[in-house]
Amino acid sequence: MLVLLNTPLNPIFLELGPITIYWYAIIIVTGVIIGLWLATKEGTRLGLPKELFSDLLLWALPIAIISARLYYVLFEWDRFVGRPWWSIFAIWEGGIAIHGALIGSVVTAYVFANRRNIPFWKIADIAAPSIIIGQAIGRWGNFMNQEAHGGPVSDVAYENFIRFLPDFIENQMVIDGVLYHPTFLYESIWNLLVFAGLLWLRKRNPLRGEVFINYVIWYSVGRFFIEGLRTDSLYIFDLLRTAQLMSIILIISGLVLIVYRRKDDRVNVRYNGKKV
Numbered sequence: 001m002l003v004l005l006n007t008p009l010n011p012i013f014l015e016l017g018p019i020t021i022y023w024y025a026i027i028i029v030t031g032v033i034i035g036l037w038l039a040t041k042e043g044t045r046l047g048l049p050k051e052l053f054s055d056l057l058l059w060a061l062p063i064a065i066i067s068a069r070l071y072y073v074l075f076e077w078d079r080f081v082g083r084p085w086w087s088i089f090a091i092w093e094g095g096i097a098i099h100g101a102l103i104g105s106v107v108t109a110y111v112f113a114n115r116r117n118i119p120f121w122k123i124a125d126i127a128a129p130s131i132i133i134g135q136a137i138g139r140w141g142n143f144m145n146q147e148a149h150g151g152p153v154s155d156v157a158y159e160n161f162i163r164f165l166p167d168f169i170e171n172q173m174v175i176d177g178v179l180y181h182p183t184f185l186y187e188s189i190w191n192l193l194v195f196a197g198l199l200w201l202r203k204r205n206p207l208r209g210e211v212f213i214n215y216v217i218w219y220s221v222g223r224f225f226i227e228g229l230r231t232d233s234l235y236i237f238d239l240l241r242t243a244q245l246m247s248i249i250l251i252i253s254g255l256v257l258i259v260y261r262r263k264d265d266r267v268n269v270r271y272n273g274k275k276v
Helices: 023-045 052-075 085-089 098-115 120-145 155-160 167-172 183-203 210-227 242-263
Strands: 012-016 019-022
Touching: 012 023, 019 023, 023 052, 023 120, 052 085, 052 098, 052 120, 098 120, 098 242, 120 167, 120 183, 120 210, 183 210, 210 242
Parallel strands: none
Antiparallel strands: 012 019
């Protein structure tokens, strides 16, 4: 195990009296803004109202935060037993889960699409690249907080890979003198690859819904393997990593859904809205 010294980056972006703004928040907001811009641009190109995704975000974002917290609390219930009830809502103490956020966002988008009389799959396809690019950017918030990292780096891993990373990444991953795997970086890179793949798929004009379903599948593939390296996983019965189990379920469900929908004669609309 490598034992090193470092000076970590300051996780605080700005302090104004009693108000403290963290880099984590700045990075997350940046990801949201970029994702919203991309979705709005593509939605407008496909004839949707310019304000559609802004309106959706006003509902989806707070619900995503709530569902992400509830998901975390559900699988970490033992940590909250005996504590004040309001600790369940103490999100500033840490503890949210991306799968919970995605569940809340998808349900919100489905209800929103029905209320606006717009096909859900059309909204989902447009939003998919925005979601994954937001996730890729958001992982750098974990970097600033020195969290969501993997286990200690072995000498072999250091010599063959880690030592080639920029110094600021290596330094930030040294915690209490131990160098840890930057799993935030692994997932961020994977998400960028998925983002590029979704843009490529979108240009090929697939059946409506398949951009989003492919997002679910390919994000889950990367998350399954990267989760196995992390040291902060949520567990089911202290046996199974929750994110890995969820990834398997989503991969299988996505593949089954693609096959089923392609056999359904009613699914005959391409991404750009044209009939097959």
